[in-house]
Amino acid sequence: MTQDFYPFKEIDKKWQDRWEKQGLFTMDPDSPKKKYYCLMMFPYPSSALHVGHGRNYIIGDVVVRYKIMRKYNVLAPMGWDAFGLPAENAAIKSGIHPKVSTFNNIRTMKKQLRSWGVGYDWTREIASCLPDYYKWTQWIFLQLYEKGLAYKKKASVNWCPSCQTVLANEQVVNGGCERCSAQVEGRNLEQWFLRITDYAQRLLNDLKLLKDWPERVRTMQANWIGRSEGVEINFKVFDSDINLACFTTRVDTIFGATYMVLAAEYPLVDDLIKGSGNENEIRKFIGEVKKDSAADRTVPNIEKKGVFTGRFVINPVNGRKIPLWIANYVVMGYGTGAVMAVPAHDQRDFEFARKYRLPIEVVIDDPEESLVAENMKEAYVENGVMVNSGQFNSLSNTDAMRKIADYMEREGIGRKTVHYKLRDWLISRQRYWGAPIPIVYCDKCGMSPVREKDLPILLPEKVKFSGKGARLPEGQGSASGGKPCAESPLKHVKSFINAKCPKCNGKAKREIDTMDTFVDSSWYFLRYLSPGDNEKPFDKALVNKWLPVDQYIGGVEHAILHLMYSRFIVKVLYDMGYVGFSEPFARLFTQGMIVKDGAKMSKSKGNTVSPDKLIDKYGADTVRLYTLFIGPPEKDAEWSDRGVEGAWRFLNRVWRLIDRRSSFVVRDSQSKGRVSKLKYKIHYTIKKVSEDMEGAFHFNTALSAIMELVNEIYLVSSSEPRARSPELKEAIRVVVILLAPFVPHIAEEMWEKLGNKTSVFEAEWPAYQEDVLARNKITIAVQINGRVRTKIEIDSAASEDEIKKTVFSNETVNKWTDGKSPRKCIIVKGRLVNLVV
């Protein structure tokens, strides 16, 4: 490398040291300035970061630095989502204790963040795996428990028979175990849940308040909550006292219900099939369906199967006796687990009815062409006219829907109701590396929550991780290649499980499950305001001052779970009076992925690009510039090593502005016009960059505007020493300031070289002047019949008549109009003239 290149190695280090020393990113709690809370999603400390991860932090850093320059009191904290399965799995494989590997990873990542020039208020660092943090995660659990929002129930979970463990949904791949590919089974286990469904409607309603969230995230959450309105109808079982309630959104089709179906898990199934004479066959069928159910969830539209129970139910609107079936296509978790089947108007019921030769009756007719049940190839699901529906005949089905619902409520047959797809949040994990659930079980008193003063319930450090049973002393590996235990490893830690009952002081056992890490991350943004506080989870006055977060930045992969859970927890805390706001994040920005060779960067695919090597070769600012210039930050982008070269060239080009600034002078020829153009360009660029920073974060176009200004400077100047130009000096000053949020190291260095004694981040963000942007001569296009034929230069204040005069005296125009006067003349101020001939 020759001396011609800018010395990024010294510069990067110099300024990174100085920012740290000056505490550029340390929030001043006493500052009178307006607050700005800029939050990056805290990362899981896995292995080293690649450039795809880097994008998130670089985008955030640009926002933080820009807001600092706009004189906000900026809070930009960082921490670690440090509990979780990967560290524990790594421990099983390698024998390194999760705590050790986690803090090793944190060290590496911190170093990487620093090498990017990404700044945070490290005085507020938190790690969710440390007792002074998870103490308060446990505290939050206790609050939910007291409010009845945390409860324990039996639930079906994914079970791998080979690994002998519970798997998270995300670990089930095509119905098989992620690790060993064995078929996953459903298993019923006692599990802890948080009652997020109580908040379904509010979580849905308040999405409307989140105007500065991306549309797609809001719709994803709305779909996930999945509200649907309908009617719950009671069907009496023939010759029995049992009533079966079923939920439908299509009550207009009730007269076409020709059978009813139950889910295999339906609780009353045993009672219903007793004495059917066919019990064994039915039981066998139910067993098969249950076994399949976990695996099938990932395989859409599998073959529908069912079995007749021997029972009948009565359709309450027409008294008809219809058969009761059990089928694999009904799920227990939604609605009531019982469904009225209308084969003529529901595709699933249609397929099932055809297979088992159940009757199909049309009750909504196609207004275009009358339907005949025997000839139908698929269910008719469109709107139409009511037929075969008694008193409701000839109504439109949409009217009938309302009228039938009203009728049912009057007659006491059914009631209007709302269902949600959202389920309660299963937080139990039969795992070690998580926050212990603060509950004890006493033989005498039963289940009790731990008293607040006894928190935290510490996670023991010495545990057996794997089935092979090797013990792992901290820091040294001995076990390897084992399998996770079927139960939480905490079960075998005597010092942990033996506890005293908070009620009778007698012997009790602790809950051995730990919490889902999403609980840890659902409140961390509150902790940053008072990270060391040992008395309370967060400071009410401080969080009320600083939240909602002004700008949250992270990956779209958290669109549903993390963002929904955080909203839920904040709403609970709001209801309990702990916080004064009901939504945690005012503005959300989700950045796109960086892909390489068409695939998401990942270690297993081997297509990651290491930032460390690039920074070593080109410096932090080149990597930042390229990452920001690659495309709009919310969109996915393909990484190209060649593009990095372009960024590098640009920075050197900028650097040379300073190196030779003493000899930068205006060229004589056409100098006047050039200088006025430069002046215009300076103000145009300030405007463009400022707008891009405040708006949709389109840093790529902001940067291209700065590049244009730099190009303009080169065009105006030459190396021959002549008269100095104040415009050139100003242009260079503006370039340096505007570039500072993006490429801070080189900007600081150039700022210093320009003779400034303080940091560029203390400089005034330049303001643009409207009067410079309003030029008196403008070029407008002249169209004839919508095609641009020529351009004319006119006075920007010219009246329509004056414009017309200029246009009609133009030679090219006359050539095209053939001298005829146009039928129509459209003038768009400042843009163009269109003549219609």
Next chain:
RNA sequence: GCCGGGGUGUCGAAAUUGGCAAACGAUCGGGACUUAAAAUCCCGCGUCCUGUAAAGGACUUGAGGGUUCGAGUCCCUCCCCCGGCACCA
């Protein structure tokens, strides 16, 4: 299947929201500088046609239609890609 986002040069992408399509960058080509190369600076670069040239013209934003003086942008029909959800009754 439903919901959301897309489809523009060789490539990454722009386009003031209905007003000059392709800014900026990459690639490629040419020139200057150099003994030479690299670096740098300058110029060119959508496709086709006429022309020796200077010029000039036609076409062009996934496909087809429509609205409009004017459409990448709005409307209708269709195709393809990406993401989310999915026997949700």
